[in-house]
Amino acid sequence: MSEKSCKNDHELGVHADPVPDGQDAIYRPEVDTSGVDQKKLMRRIDMHVVPWLGVLYLLNFLDRGSIGNAKLYNLEKDIGITDRQYLIALTVFFFPYSLLEPPSNVALKKLRPSRWLSFLMLGWGIVMTLHGVMHDYADLLTLRFFLGFFEAGLYPGIVFYISCWYKRSELGSRVAVFFSSATVAGAFSGLLAAGIQNMHGVGGKPGWAWIFILEGLFTVLCAVASFWIIQDFPDTAKFLSEPERVWVVRRLQEDQQFSAGGEKFQLRYVWDSLKDVKTWLAMGIYAGFDGPLFAFSLFTPTIINQLGYTATIANLLSVPVYAWACLVTVVVGFWGDRIGHRGVLNLVLFGTGLVSYVILIASRNPSLSYFAVYLGASAIYPTIPNSVAWVSSNTEGSYKRSVTLGMAIGFGNLNGAVSSNVYRAVDKPWYSLGHGIILAYLAIGWLSSLALLIYVRRENARKAAGARDEVIEGVDNKLAHPRNGTFASVDEARRERGDRWSGFRYTL
Template sequence: MANASRSPSLVDEKGVAEYEENVMDIAAGRGHLATDEYGQALVEFDKAAESRLRLKIDLFIIPTVSLMYLFCFIDRANIGNAKLAGFEKDLGLEGLDYNIVLSVFFVSYIVFEIPSNLMCKWIGPGWWLPGIEIGFGICSVATAFVNNIHEACGVRFLLGLFEAGLMPGIAYYLSRWYRRSELAFRLSLYIVMAPLAGAFGGLLASGILKLDSFGTLSSWQMIFAIEGIVTICIGIISFFTLTDRPETALWLSQEEKDLAVARIKSERVATTELLDKFDTAKMMRGIFSPTTIITAFIYMLNNITVQGLGMFAPTIIKTIYPSAGVISQQLHTVPPYIVGAFFTLLFPFLSWRFDHRLIFFVLCAPLMIIGYIMFLASEDPMVRYGATFLISSGSFAFGAFCAAHVSANVVSDTARSSAIGAMVMLGNIGGLISTWSYLPFDGPNYHIGNGLNLATSSTTLLLGAGLWVYMTWDNKRRDQVDVAAALAGLSQMQIQDLDWRHPGFRWRP
């Protein structure tokens, strides 16, 4: 499982035999530290064994969470497809009514982010994630039966309540299984479902609209009902395919379980147990880490683009191709999402190989900046359609990068749960803003919406570069600290509660 490199922090005059016993204790999680006081791993792992384990985890977990998130995003964004199919007209929505319906979703979506992620830790991801999947599937089906704005707002509020926990919950769940360098790419394997949902959602909506009816339902009602039923089925299946943590995975051998636990612990300074109990100090460390706050703000800015694109892409395409039929307009939304999906996987894959995230914050933002300049500078349909490809290419990868970056820069499980929840909560304020970014009176060129997104993508570039400079500077400052002196007189519990404030901790850009 592991090669025992002789570390002066652990190997003393008692010799190699005792050290190897300690290595097994570390792997089994029996209260031993997996790093020295400087955060350096005490165990050197077999790369081939790690590779085999990683592939096994990929095959057992990623497909399920990816399908869950695909239909989460479809159930959220299919209202844009329903709008083209007569949703507004049938419910008698006028003026800003449609924007109000969209906004109600984000109110509950924002409020329940952190509570939902803490519930995910308390109940266990293997139960919580499937449960909320079934919940928002039921809400999607219920949307097919709404008759007015009041009913639509009520159902969208409940949809937001259940969906609030899925993205941060999956990100937190995967952090129990993957190293810091590996996490961004694995997060991208499910977050890529957001652009694919835009593509697949458009295709699926087009196919559904070709049906004469679905039971007593017709037109836009079929979109919500059919897609909601699929979501419920995925939730039921996931009860049987997800497992809370490596120690409870029936598909891992005991040696593989030990390796899965030990390799994660080896990256967490001062950690004696992988899954700690709720700790208020650690929870606050996660939420108020400077990296969490800045990254959450970046995610908020990016979400104005991503959520706006998901909800208003069909409307934007309609302004570019006003004479095309509804199905043709739906199909035109697909290619930009396909290209965006490609880059959502490519950039995090490169991040995994280079073990770096902030460089991609700086590289992705200019793609969005150029896209929105094209929107503002030209009314040529092909130029504006080309701009949607650039915007999709640069925007969707941020979900994976922001979650991975926050996860990589806290230590404990509690801090990770609260940090990811806080990031997504603040980030989805951007989703709320996006519902008011493309207003009816601003069409067909939408200067306000496109100008807002140009500003947010430019600010993202500046914040990403600034955070990179700060982390580099603070790591150099920490290098000058006498760790032993700084920790003198503190108990093991006090040291663990330091989390990212531990003097041996280093930021991971």
């Protein structure tokens, strides 16, 4: 498809002369979009895109973390496993979960979100249900592996999918709203587990088995519905009229998302991502919050339980922690879109996390430790949508963005294999080793955020000075250099170079 090229100094590069008339073309010039009610359309897009994705991720997070709630109701004893075997089972989940995320994002782009995301959800719903009939350690290992296999593509897929609908300045709030469902899942899982365990003995099954069965069956039902509910990309979405589809694509291209009108897969997009230093710094940022995230979601009930509370009370006391995390995540998401300084915001959030885990390491007071859990939730959960928006907005090219997000999220999730093993039973009740390792992860996230902020700031300065200007045939630009490429038009230069194009400005 053709792609829009606006004729202004910003998009040409500040040192280039305008491109001759007729050389650039808007997306689908034959379509008149003057009758589109823009505010009404954006509200309709919000209602079609974000809420159901929030439901999917709620179920994803609920199903993944429910084993932490089930553990409090004699799961280990009933299937005859040790604490070490339990930790190994948690670890097994993360290998397929991490390694399959980049290829899953490429599959999402080629096979359509409505089909791919629904298929993944159906698969993990079935696996989740089978947790309720497992009998031994081998069953648990097998089921956790396949749960990771099917859940792998959902989170990076949703993040990439949302980035294909919204401008860069709108991503943070939308991702925050969708991701807040993870905090709702954390709160809801405690309430749900406390209620479902009362079914102990029904059908000859223990209470923990019913937690898996009921949650899994509900996921299967939602997966079937998703085949019809999930929309595809803007240029093919069925709930939009033709003028509305064209308006959305043009709007994204005006925001320097030039691949919004369609992009054919080429292997070089993968190599572009692998060679980009931003991809590797993003992987450090994702490790910095994903390691703490998985530890937090899997072990919060256990930590509270070891502070002197019974299993049910510990599950219930985790509810307000997640409710608070939900509120802070949404507020920070909207605030990040408003102020735009996502790098600085990342530094503040990671810094708050560092303070919270220093308190957890030093404290021997249950009340102070419980307060630090709130502080940790205030740091970990809001950092995720802010980082997602920051990384996504600084990567242009739909396939390159899908690979970059898949790699960053995959590597971040791989660290869940580490953090799921750091809270050992022998370290209770204060878990100093586990808290110390999470503290190290947060430090990695803080340093990676600082490095990325410095890098994009310097790159913007170099672009503004003309050091990244490409040679455009027919354009007199004394600062242009062949090392940046030679192109027939500005439209070709920005399509080929993506975020490396001289007119592209990174979000700070």
